[in-house]
Amino acid sequence: MATARTAPAGPASAGAATAAPAAPVALRGVGRAFTAPDGGTRDVLRGVDLDVAAGEIVAILGPSGCGKSTLLRIVAGLDHPTSGEVAIDEAPVRPYDVRCAVGFQEPRLLPWRSIEKNVALGLPRGTARRDGRAQVARLLELVGLAEFAGHRPHEVSGGMAQRASLARALARNPEVLLLDEPFGALDALTRLKMQDLLLDVHAAEPTTVLLVTHDVDEALQLADRIVLLGTDGDEPGAGIRQTVVVPGHRPRDRGSAELAELRGRLLDGLGIDRHGAARGIQATTTIPHYPY
Amino acid sequence: MTTDAAKTTDTERSGLPDGSVGSAFAAPVAVGGRPVAAADATGPVGVDARPSGDEERPAAASVIRRGGPGRDRRALTSRRWFRIVGGALIPLALLAAWQVVSTSGAVPVSQLPSPEMVWLAAVDLAERGLLGLYVAISTQRVFIGFAFGALFGLLAGAVVGLSRLGDVLFSPTLGAVRAVPSLAWVPLLILWFGIGEDSKVILISIGAFFPVYTIVAASLRHVDRRLLEAGRAFGLRGATLFATVQLPAVVPSVIAALRLALAQAWLFLVAAELIASSMGLGFLLSDSGNTGRIDRIFLAIILLAVLGKLSDALVGLLERWAVRRWA
Numbered sequence: 001m002a003t004a005r006t007a008p009a010g011p012a013s014a015g016a017a018t019a020a021p022a023a024p025v026a027l028r029g030v031g032r033a034f035t036a037p038d039g040g041t042r043d044v045l046r047g048v049d050l051d052v053a054a055g056e057i058v059a060i061l062g063p064s065g066c067g068k069s070t071l072l073r074i075v076a077g078l079d080h081p082t083s084g085e086v087a088i089d090e091a092p093v094r095p096y097d098v099r100c101a102v103g104f105q106e107p108r109l110l111p112w113r114s115i116e117k118n119v120a121l122g123l124p125r126g127t128a129r130r131d132g133r134a135q136v137a138r139l140l141e142l143v144g145l146a147e148f149a150g151h152r153p154h155e156v157s158g159g160m161a162q163r164a165s166l167a168r169a170l171a172r173n174p175e176v177l178l179l180d181e182p183f184g185a186l187d188a189l190t191r192l193k194m195q196d197l198l199l200d201v202h203a204a205e206p207t208t209v210l211l212v213t214h215d216v217d218e219a220l221q222l223a224d225r226i227v228l229l230g231t232d233g234d235e236p237g238a239g240i241r242q243t244v245v246v247p248g249h250r251p252r253d254r255g256s257a258e259l260a261e262l263r264g265r266l267l268d269g270l271g272i273d274r275h276g277a278a279r280g281i282q283a284t285t286t287i288p289h290y291p292y
Numbered sequence: 293m294t295t296d297a298a299k300t301t302d303t304e305r306s307g308l309p310d311g312s313v314g315s316a317f318a319a320p321v322a323v324g325g326r327p328v329a330a331a332d333a334t335g336p337v338g339v340d341a342r343p344s345g346d347e348e349r350p351a352a353a354s355v356i357r358r359g360g361p362g363r364d365r366r367a368l369t370s371r372r373w374f375r376i377v378g379g380a381l382i383p384l385a386l387l388a389a390w391q392v393v394s395t396s397g398a399v400p401v402s403q404l405p406s407p408e409m410v411w412l413a414a415v416d417l418a419e420r421g422l423l424g425l426y427v428a429i430s431t432q433r434v435f436i437g438f439a440f441g442a443l444f445g446l447l448a449g450a451v452v453g454l455s456r457l458g459d460v461l462f463s464p465t466l467g468a469v470r471a472v473p474s475l476a477w478v479p480l481l482i483l484w485f486g487i488g489e490d491s492k493v494i495l496i497s498i499g500a501f502f503p504v505y506t507i508v509a510a511s512l513r514h515v516d517r518r519l520l521e522a523g524r525a526f527g528l529r530g531a532t533l534f535a536t537v538q539l540p541a542v543v544p545s546v547i548a549a550l551r552l553a554l555a556q557a558w559l560f561l562v563a564a565e566l567i568a569s570s571m572g573l574g575f576l577l578s579d580s581g582n583t584g585r586i587d588r589i590f591l592a593i594i595l596l597a598v599l600g601k602l603s604d605a606l607v608g609l610l611e612r613w614a615v616r617r618w619a
Contacts, residue, residue: 078525096524108522112540112618121536122526172526 437496449508499560
């Protein structure tokens, strides 16, 4: 409906097939407090400083409830910080910022629209009808859903719906792609496939990606850098505890020894005891030592 | 507990009109797999051996219902001819019982006219050209009143459901107006609008307004927030957000509301026509009551039932289409 309008062509619609340039993201002292039911305030985030380079993939890792999603929503302009500021390409983020696209934890597709029409929802306002159709077809091809273009969301599997959701986010031609545990609800095997798909997509459209996850392996597989979010002792509000540059180039070997060591460190950071580590056993390779 | 479960499935199974159909459904499954066959055999005898009977029963029952592959799997109760025949059974039985009771002389004809007398009353009215006129004028009143009531109900429901301010301003007042019984409006409407068509149509509009308003406001308020947020995140706002997310999401409930409103319109029709009218089914009812024509009273009641059911079935068709399309 809205896409049918022929609004004056903005910069976004100039070339529907070419990806928008990736943009750097800068967070300066971002904090968010929510009003508690008793009338007081509860700090969720405190003083988050982060710079994400254009085209970089940064994973935000943290235990559940630590404010990862809140941080992502702030960057997307779905929520506002109570302190600090977020800028994309040095311009502050506005509510529902057009430069961002969000992939939610659930597919959030409109059940009465076909997959194709759902993906088209992501197209920037004022995209010409033909350009839009070509763009949607290309994205469906990219996420392997070309054959399912006419299906309704309830007629495809959860993994397919999530792929459609990713295609919808990409249709927006985002300078920054924000993914909120996009594969969290999928089964383990589908999740691995989706991770590879995301890497393919990023290779085809190298936008800046901020990925929230609680899965250490997923972060290691996908990210250039991993930011560990968490609280420091008794202080309320989560901040960045640790930043890890993931070595090697993607796609990474899921079983490499280097990653296994890093994985252990990150799990430590999440407060998970490395099995055996406490007993002085070095878990540096993926082939587990006996006794585990 | 377990015996209860056994009882319900027993009645379910005997609920099928034909025992042989039930066993025919079960047969291929029983051949296909031993465990299912065993579950099927779990009648009242086998129940004691299975302490967790009530959890496993429904699953087993559904397997039996579905039947084996290659068969027509639609249950008897969802087939078209069975629904039509089954739905007609009770009215036909009632008609037969009515005939028997009225001709046996157990009840005087002044209390219970025979079906034939009601039929003759209908023929008599039709010959005078009144039956068609009454049905037509009543139907017209219902549809005009329904159209206005539903339209305003949609508008008010949209305002209250979409805007917090609208909710704060209007919902207490509309809630109070809704609480006024239908008959209470009659004297006021007659004073204001006279005894012509206006007062009747307005009363029917009031009747049709509230179901639509209430349901539309509530369902707009409860549109999935996550879908709304997704819509906003992809740049939808205001009218486009409404047209893309909110309106399609509430289409099935809007149609359910229209169905309810139509039923309500028929109720209010009688209230409108019972007082101060010279035509219509409500007039037929009150006039026949005054003149003691019990055959015509029966006729009016039957006509109201049939017309109400027919118009409801029309909206029902629309509803089925909408649920397929939008849900």
